[in-house]
Amino acid sequence: MTTTTTATRDSSGIRLFSWFLAKRLVQAAVVIAIVSVIVFLLLQALPGGPARGILGQQATDAQIAAFNHEQGFDLPLIQQYFNYVGQWLQGNLGRSFVMNTDVSSLIIQRLPKTLILALAAVGGALLVSIPLGMAQALRRNKVFDYVMTGLNFIVYSTPSFFLGLLLIMFFTQLLGWLPASAPQGDTVAQILSQPREMILPVLTSGLAGVATFSRYMRSSTIDNLHEDYVRTARAKGTPMNKVISRHVLRNSLTPVVTMLGYYLPVMFGGALVVEQLFNYPGMGLLFWNAAQTTDFPVLLGCVLVISVATVIGSLLADITQFILDPRARGGVK
Amino acid sequence: MSTATLSRTAPPKSPAARAAHEFFSNKLAVIGVVIVVALMVFSFIGPLLYQTEQVSTNLMQADLKPGEDGHPLGTDGLGYDVLGRLMIAGRTSILVGLAAGVLATILGTLWGSVAGYLGGWVDATMMRIVDAGIAIPGIFLLLVISAIVRPSEWMMVLIIGAVSWLVPARLTRAEALSLKSRDYVLAIKATGGSNSRAILRHIIPNTIGTVVVNATFQVADAILLIAYVSFLGMGLQPPATDWGAMLTDGISSVYSGAWWLIFPAGIAIVLIVSAFNFIGDGLRDMFDVRGQS
Numbered sequence: 351m352t353t354t355t356t357a358t359r360d361s362s363g364i365r366l367f368s369w370f371l372a373k374r375l376v377q378a379a380v381v382i383a384i385v386s387v388i389v390f391l392l393l394q395a396l397p398g399g400p401a402r403g404i405l406g407q408q409a410t411d412a413q414i415a416a417f418n419h420e421q422g423f424d425l426p427l428i429q430q431y432f433n434y435v436g437q438w439l440q441g442n443l444g445r446s447f448v449m450n451t452d453v454s455s456l457i458i459q460r461l462p463k464t465l466i467l468a469l470a471a472v473g474g475a476l477l478v479s480i481p482l483g484m485a486q487a488l489r490r491n492k493v494f495d496y497v498m499t500g501l502n503f504i505v506y507s508t509p510s511f512f513l514g515l516l517l518i519m520f521f522t523q524l525l526g527w528l529p530a531s532a533p534q535g536d537t538v539a540q541i542l543s544q545p546r547e548m549i550l551p552v553l554t555s556g557l558a559g560v561a562t563f564s565r566y567m568r569s570s571t572i573d574n575l576h577e578d579y580v581r582t583a584r585a586k587g588t589p590m591n592k593v594i595s596r597h598v599l600r601n602s603l604t605p606v607v608t609m610l611g612y613y614l615p616v617m618f619g620g621a622l623v624v625e626q627l628f629n630y631p632g633m634g635l636l637f638w639n640a641a642q643t644t645d646f647p648v649l650l651g652c653v654l655v656i657s658v659a660t661v662i663g664s665l666l667a668d669i670t671q672f673i674l675d676p677r678a679r680g681g682v683k
Numbered sequence: 684m685s686t687a688t689l690s691r692t693a694p695p696k697s698p699a700a701r702a703a704h705e706f707f708s709n710k711l712a713v714i715g716v717v718i719v720v721a722l723m724v725f726s727f728i729g730p731l732l733y734q735t736e737q738v739s740t741n742l743m744q745a746d747l748k749p750g751e752d753g754h755p756l757g758t759d760g761l762g763y764d765v766l767g768r769l770m771i772a773g774r775t776s777i778l779v780g781l782a783a784g785v786l787a788t789i790l791g792t793l794w795g796s797v798a799g800y801l802g803g804w805v806d807a808t809m810m811r812i813v814d815a816g817i818a819i820p821g822i823f824l825l826l827v828i829s830a831i832v833r834p835s836e837w838m839m840v841l842i843i844g845a846v847s848w849l850v851p852a853r854l855t856r857a858e859a860l861s862l863k864s865r866d867y868v869l870a871i872k873a874t875g876g877s878n879s880r881a882i883l884r885h886i887i888p889n890t891i892g893t894v895v896v897n898a899t900f901q902v903a904d905a906i907l908l909i910a911y912v913s914f915l916g917m918g919l920q921p922p923a924t925d926w927g928a929m930l931t932d933g934i935s936s937v938y939s940g941a942w943w944l945i946f947p948a949g950i951a952i953v954l955i956v957s958a959f960n961f962i963g964d965g966l967r968d969m970f971d972v973r974g975q976s
Contacts (some may be wrong), residue, residue, distance in 0.1 A: 366853075381811055382815075384812055384815035385815045388816075449734055503957055506905065507952075507956035507960055508952075508953050509927065511914045511930075512930060512953070515945065522743055523937070523938070536850060575866060615817070615820035616820075619820045623911060623915070629936075641826045641829070641830050647826050652823065655821075656823060657819045658820040
């Protein structure tokens, strides 16, 4: 009897999950398709069209016409769009006309370095902000909470390049402890072999993360402290610190874990600024250099890759939330 | 805490007075208002009282220390008076931030309320466009657009507005979705009222709490975004400037010890952005809006 009910519930759970997954995957595909249209339209919006963008300002009209014909830019827009998508699907993002290299190989070379910086920053930020947010929630509206909330607000309102500058002034100029320039090198191994150079870039992007994550952790802990299960556990005589370490911590982490998926665009945006400030050879610096030289294939290739990563990130976040938080399943039906 | 306040003082009469009471009992929000007003007076009225040359450079007067030759905050590498420059830079940061924040809010509110009210495939299409927009981080799009057209102040407002309307659109859409099944909205439909009447007269006014709170955060974010764009070298054309551009110019003097080229502009940004965030937080308590950060 009991087994049948469990079995039915399980299979309906799986059906619910498959339905949710299918719906979300279709949505993600539609969103990526719209992103590709936006990137295509940006390419069309270049002054003089993509030919001028790729051949440069010195190209003659005849060269441009020849190039347009050769590349199929004189075809109807719809057909051009599908040609592009075909290329993108094969991993061909075009050629940088400044560096004369495949955009995809440039990105493959730079992206891991940005991910290392981001992972170190996000990981460090989580290690600090999870206990910090919980401590604030447990001392809600006490002096400690006010001071930390105020500090978080200030860090959150500080442009990261100002934050980085302050760190350089303090740790490099005043104390002389840390170098102000990031690790250099072509390979990931070279980057990793210069940990001292890594500290300031990681600290700069990590601090901004602490400000965001600890706010989330604080409010989700506060919400959970008011849940019935806390009262029940307390009424049954469980000591408060056990309730917190066993139940509240786990449940409060759900929104933070979910948020990590949505944090990708913030992370890439932050990388853009931090890499420029410290001259760290990641994807952000690649993008920035391309903006200086109006290297549009690189700019648009980066935008495409980052956007697809963002869509996948939020897809994973939604799936994680669906699995971890039963309440999120209500909205599916 | 609120019960204690109520027992001591008589409850204010009108809802507006009660809301004002709620807002002004939030100390940080009041500090936020004071900071915003002070910085606006500084940036808009300041240049009338303290007139300086901010268009032509004057290399004879370059790199003066604070207090030298009648320059309270010194001069920069081009001879601009830093205090005066701080004022006109503030004017740009505040004006562009406010205008872009308001533009984003109006666009987002209209988009979101239409999507939520109409529902069905219109809603699905409109919201997937929002999802796609959110997937492209604003700062990247801003740089691509700035690489195509070097922005003027109003161009900057348009571009920042164009990358920032997505979040208010999502928030308003969620509100509109729940409002459209309320009796008073259904009554409009039943009596043959038009969709635009329902949206403009009933849906949007009822989302006002969410909209106003978010608008405040939008302004804060817009001011930060301008600073980032300037830092990335795609900001306004000199001699126009904003606090982000001033701070960026100051970075090169970090080793020369010219603190007056770094701290005034940097602190001004932190102050104005925190202030708008404080005000947004206070308004959120006042309107009792949940789920915004």
